[in-house]
Amino acid sequence: MTLFDSPSFAQHEGVHSFYDEKTGLKAIVAVHSTARGPAVGGTRMWNYATAAEALEDVLRLSKGMSYKNAIADLEMGGGKSVIIGDSRTQKSPELFKAFGRFLNGLGGNYFAAEDVGTSVEDIAEARKVTPYVLGLKDGPEASGDPSPVTAEGVFRSNLVVARRLFGKSDMTGLTVAVQGVGHVGAYLCEKLHAAGAKLIITDVNQDNLKAVAEKTGATVVSPDEIYSVEADIYAPCALGATLNPTTIDQLKVKAICGAANNQLATPDIGDELHRRGVLYSPDYVVNGGGIINVAAEMNARQNGTAFDPAWVETKLARLIETFEEILVRAEAEQKPTYQIADAIAEERIKAAAEQKAAALAG
Ligand code: NAD
Numbered sequence: 001m002t003l004f005d006s007p008s009f010a011q012h013e014g015v016h017s018f019y020d021e022k023t024g025l026k027a028i029v030a031v032h033s034t035a036r037g038p039a040v041g042g043t044r045m046w047n048y049a050t051a052a053e054a055l056e057d058v059l060r061l062s063k064g065m066s067y068k069n070a071i072a073d074l075e076m077g078g079g080k081s082v083i084i085g086d087s088r089t090q091k092s093p094e095l096f097k098a099f100g101r102f103l104n105g106l107g108g109n110y111f112a113a114e115d116v117g118t119s120v121e122d123i124a125e126a127r128k129v130t131p132y133v134l135g136l137k138d139g140p141e142a143s144g145d146p147s148p149v150t151a152e153g154v155f156r157s158n159l160v161v162a163r164r165l166f167g168k169s170d171m172t173g174l175t176v177a178v179q180g181v182g183h184v185g186a187y188l189c190e191k192l193h194a195a196g197a198k199l200i201i202t203d204v205n206q207d208n209l210k211a212v213a214e215k216t217g218a219t220v221v222s223p224d225e226i227y228s229v230e231a232d233i234y235a236p237c238a239l240g241a242t243l244n245p246t247t248i249d250q251l252k253v254k255a256i257c258g259a260a261n262n263q264l265a266t267p268d269i270g271d272e273l274h275r276r277g278v279l280y281s282p283d284y285v286v287n288g289g290g291i292i293n294v295a296a297e298m299n300a301r302q303n304g305t306a307f308d309p310a311w312v313e314t315k316l317a318r319l320i321e322t323f324e325e326i327l328v329r330a331e332a333e334q335k336p337t338y339q340i341a342d343a344i345a346e347e348r349i350k351a352a353a354e355q356k357a358a359a360l361a362g
Pocket of ligand 1: 146147148150179180181183184185203204205208223237239259260261287288290291
């Protein structure tokens with residue numbers, strides 16, 4: 001199968017591969033769409049078994065970024081990059097500088113940020129040679145840790161679910177089962193607790209569990225038990241694909257609303273949840289706070305200003321409105337929420353592409 005026949009190709013605007021002999025860098029950058037602005041998405045470093053596997057991953061993730069950035073109403077397109085290699089043994093400052101120099105060749109069509117296997121420090125190395133990276137820790141435009149904003153978006157989405165599904169003005173009387181109390185999960189638990197929710201939590205990291213349980217009075221269960229607990233909302237905040245044929249049979253909740261990326265193992269799980277009357281909050285909608293935070297860095301750089309939390313708040317509020325619009329449309333059209341979210345993202349990308357084409361045509 002060639003690149004253009006692959007189902008993951010999905011009309012990508014550009015796919016670029018890079019090799020640097022000196023550092024051993026092997027990287028692929030996929031630019032899915034620049035209709036709404038420069039493509040933005042993380043750089044994943046992973047020990048892919050084959051280049052074909054890396055290509056599949058980067059294409060899939062890059063398309064996902066187009067949707068996530070569009071749903072958050074950011075003037076950014078979708079892209080992603082992968083570096084083939086073991087992030088524990090094959091990283092070096094020179095490798096990330098070589099990556100940065102390659103990004104210069106794309107002339108600002110794609111901006112990279114931290115992702116699985118890469119860190120803020122790696123991005124800072126690349127920044128020494130390229131302006132086309134985002135998610136910095138230092139400097140006036142730096143956006144820093146996106147987790148608190150991601151958690152705030154997931155929290156507000158939980159409030160929307162609480163109001164629409166349970167007729168509540170806060171989380172009082174509701175129980176939320178939180179899987180994973182790391183960066184986002186811990187902030188989320190604090191917010192839910194402060195809003196009156198009862199919490200049931202799990203994690204494989206005992207230190208994280210203990211810290212959150214002490215702060216919030218949460219009940220702790222084992223990782224296997226989290227799916228079947230008596231709760232109103234399940235908030236996956238650890239791994240992807242936790243909504244699969246095995247787990248959805250165990251769920252007793254009426255709604256799912258968490259931060260983890262790629263929660264549906266396959267799209268038909270979204271259809272099945274809809275059939276069973278379980279409200280699924282599309283992951284890339286409710287966890288969009290993180291990319292909004294990153295976008296604020298780009299916005300600051302473009303305007304020559306400092307990072308602006310008020311800009312982040314405006315975009316986050318708009319995202320929560322979009323989330324509610326998705327729920328309203330899903331109910332009216334009797335369709336799964338993930339399909340409505342995708343449709344809205346596609347409408348926005350198409351409209352921007354048409355506008356761009358019209359402007360180019362003069
Ligand atoms: P994190 O690594 O800080 O936290 C994940 C937590 O999950 C850790 O405490 C880990 O021990 C735990 N965990 C791992 N495997 C587990 C298992 N099998 N059962 C229970 N717990 C398990 O990551 P994070 O930054 O908090 O992100 C959480 C999720 O949200 C990820 O899927 C991430 O892709 C997504 N996300 C994060 C952000 C962000 O701003 N950090 C933005 C968008 C999406």
